[in-house]
Amino acid sequence: MKSSVIxxxxxxxxxxxxxxxxxxxxxxxMVWHNDIELPKSDLVVLPGGFSYGDYLRCGSMASKSKIMQxxxxxxxxxxxxxxxxxxxxxxxxxxxVPGVLLRNKYLEFICKNVFxxxxxxxxxxxKNLDKDIFEFHIAHNEGNYFCTKDxxxxxxxxxxVAIYYCNNQGKTEDEFNPNGSIKNIAGIFNKEKNVxxxxxxxxxxxxxxxxxxxxxxxxKNLINNIK
Amino acid sequence: MKISAIITLKKDVLxxxxxxxxxxxxxxxxxxxxxxxxGKYFEIDVKENDPNKAKGMVExxxxxxxxxxxxxxxxxIETQ
Numbered sequence: 233m234k235s236s237v238i239x240x241x242x243x244x245x246x247x248x249x250x251x252x253x254x255x256x257x258x259x260x261x262m263v264w265h266n267d268i269e270l271p272k273s274d275l276v277v278l279p280g281g282f283s284y285g286d287y288l289r290c291g292s293m294a295s296k297s298k299i300m301q302x303x304x305x306x307x308x309x310x311x312x313x314x315x316x317x318x319x320x321x322x323x324x325x326x327x328x329v330p331g332v333l334l335r336n337k338y339l340e341f342i343c344k345n346v347f348x349x350x351x352x353x354x355x356x357x358x359k360n361l362d363k364d365i366f367e368f369h370i371a372h373n374e375g376n377y378f379c380t381k382d383x384x385x386x387x388x389x390x391x392x393v394a395i396y397y398c399n400n401q402g403k404t405e406d407e408f409n410p411n412g413s414i415k416n417i418a419g420i421f422n423k424e425k426n427v428x429x430x431x432x433x434x435x436x437x438x439x440x441x442x443x444x445x446x447x448x449x450x451x452k453n454l455i456n457n458i459k
Numbered sequence: 460m461k462i463s464a465i466i467t468l469k470k471d472v473l474x475x476x477x478x479x480x481x482x483x484x485x486x487x488x489x490x491x492x493x494x495x496x497x498g499k500y501f502e503i504d505v506k507e508n509d510p511n512k513a514k515g516m517v518e519x520x521x522x523x524x525x526x527x528x529x530x531x532x533x534x535x536i537e538t539q
Contacts, residue, residue: 289527296524325527332529339475378472378530412473 233258233458235275238303240265240294245280245317245435252435253277256451263299270302274458275312278303278319280371280433290333290374291321300326312356312458313427317372320419320429329420329429330387331379336372337412343371345444346410348418348432349398352391355425356457365402366446368432370410370418375431377413377420384414395419395430460508462517463536464525467498472530501525502538510537 235258239246246262253260253275261271265283270276284293294300300322307313307328315323323329336342351364379387387393395418399408404416411431419430437447468474474496481495503520507513514535521533 288525292524292527332527334473334530335475337473337475339479376473380529383529 233274233455234272235260235277236263236271236273237261237277237279238263238265238299239279240281240283240297240322242283242285243279243281243318245433248433248435249277249279249316252438252447252451255438256448257455265294265297265299267299268302270299270306273306273311275314275454276303276306278313278315278322280317280319283318283322286374289321289325291318291323291325294318294322295325304328307422307427310424310426314357315427315429316433316435317370317375317431320431321374323427323429328427329422330383330392331377331417331420333374333431334376334378334412335374336376336410341371341373342375342410344369344410346370346418346432347398347400347402347408349396349402349404350394352394352421354391355394355421355428357394357425357428357454359453359457361449361453363449365398365400366450367400367437367444368434368446369436369443370432372411372431375411375413375418377417377431379414387420390423392421392423392425393417393419394421394428395432460510460513461502461504461538462513463538464501464503464517464521465498465534465536466501466521466526466531467534468496469530469532499525513537 397416398404434447434450477495477497526533
């Protein structure tokens, strides 16, 4: 299975993502933002970081970079595109997934492990996962998911919420919401569910000695789903 | 000619920075403030001397890059 990770100026989780994808069997290529052609890929990943220094709005500049037109075409033809953290911010700026990511509600950069709930499994990313509650890492300043009331209705009607913030029991009350996101939303799909944007970092949870193994479960499952 | 664009958050979008600025102003003794909303201001010098065309160009820029219309409004002002 072939994957591509796009590196923008200011990306800093691109190599972590490369390590994670390779560890679980992807043949990964790093792709520079100024390239025009996307290598043949089964999965394209927009990594975390601070593309273009977060100037203007996080992800706004990167969403207009040369490679993104190919990524958008790839997504529109049904290809799997996953954006993590800054990658999620880039995805919302392209309009591939609805909504925006605002400054965290309490104006603090959040860097910690959180529990997340994944119970929407009718999609290539989470199909066959045999549990619902995962411990992933978040590290962001602008992760406060926001959308209009009309968009929220559409998102919920189409079952597009991919991930919720929760506690270790899977409860999604406000007190387990780290950043003020509407409805504790941590990740969103496009309508077709081939594009996934999420704030939590699965690539930071792939080694028992460093972190935890919940990211390993995600990547192992993902490559099996794509095969 | 120079065209300015002012980008502001829409009414129902939370502006925590504006809130903190309001609180700080309050702490400094500026007690008569109802609300503070923070926005962005751009001065764009374009190679176009027809004011309507120049404004049209900047409006296009606002729609495509400078503003995110899910959360922001823009206002265009001719400055020179």
